[in-house]
Amino acid sequence: MTDHTRFAGHAVLVTGAGRGIGAAVARRLAEEGGRVLVSDRDLPEAERTASGLRQLGLTAEALACDVADRTSVEAAVAHTVAAFGPLDVLVNCAAHCTPDVPLFEDDPDEAWARDLDITLTGVHRCCRAALPHLVASGRGAIVSIGSVNGLQDCGNHAYSAAKAGLASLTRTLAGHAAARGCRVNLVVPGTVRTSAWEGRDDDLDALRPLYPLGRVGEPEDIAAAVAFLASRDAAWITGTTLVVDGGLTAVNTGFHTAVRHP
Template identity: 75%
Template sequence: MTAMRRFEGHGVLITGAARGIGAATARRFAEEGARVLVTDVDLAAAEKTVGTLRELGARAEAFTCDVADRTQVEAAVAYAVEAFGSLDVLVNNAYRCTSDAPLFEDEEDEDWALDLDVTLSGAYRCSRAALPHLVASGRGAIVTIGSVNGIQDFGNHAYSAAKAGLMSLTRTLAGHAAERGVRVNLVAPGTVRTTAWEGRDDDLAVAAGLYPLGRVGEPEDIAAAVAFLASADAAWITGTTLRVDGGVLAVNTGFRQVRRRPGDDGEEG
């Protein structure tokens, strides 16, 4: 168990927290003393995650929340405040990602709209509902899960556009919320081993070779970054995008491998 207890008495709401990055983040906060509301459209899975948190001795609750529904979002926030006495941290993790059509002109309007509605507008709805309570807590923080897709091309047109929008929302909301004592930041993960990659171990092995650190990320890698940005350790950080990506955006691994081949003269063109 994590030795630090930076979130004793904090109320934390995490969207899309039944599995993957969301579940790992819920566990990290629980290990550090937080009271955690695990929200998801899949209530049974959320309750299973809550069960594992309670085994740690944590105070945790499950709540159904579709971030595309304003009424459900506001109900989740109200539940967290009532159950925990305060809402101190919001983690916007819920997303939707539709596979691209073979040709861009064949993309469907509905898929585009739904990806943006859940991924981008969902974070907007949750932040809007939570902000007054985060202000009232006196130590409020919002951490949103973005993606390297919002910075560089890795495919998925709508998802990537939504993730890029989240970076912009992080900056503008940070500027608005700063004078009210609330910090707003974003974590941009690279490839992370979650259920989205289930049954694709060979693909993950190939992806690992593209990362300078030699592996893909684990959900716990992202959870650690989220906890840092939400904590007092990051008290003078707001409006930032923290890349947690194994160096993939900093280093062109494929090109470096080509340069290491026999006969390389070390010149660049």
């Protein structure tokens, strides 16, 4: 059962919240009492998410935010503080993934740089802008969204490298921020049914047997993990990577299938 009080009075900033995991996170934290700034580079998507939350009687505003731009990030943090008071929670969901070219040696510099700039450096920008406010709140928490791509080969060189980098940034920032009263953690999803998979139900069905729990993830699965790590229930957890992947990286289903006997 959802605790409707865990984030009561908390000011929350969620990046990449226009749809998918980010939108589910914004809804979960708002349902638990948070006052949420729904930020996204796509303002109409952010407004649609925020409007839907307000229709449920929840507190949410929308703002355009491009995590690749320092001024935009700082404006989003300032807007959250002005609208809702001291910032308590930052959730970094914004990311960018460029499909790989057939040959690695043909990979263009621009694609590599863009994926890292949004997926990894974008989180750095957001944490840098938010940290003084999170410290000042006295109960600050940062949760970023990683990927199993950062743990094993799932393709997408630049995106995977950026997601792997988030695990390191989480640890180093957690060490820096702990004495200042702010916790920093990472959630690592497996395959999640989002708009990125729209029209690819056959692919999702093909992936299902790889997951020991028998299904791919839903955005709400990830939102639940984020809510836990951002809440007082995780008050003694920082610098951790929580893998939420239905058992994908823990169990070698291909091996088990290969050696199974009648």
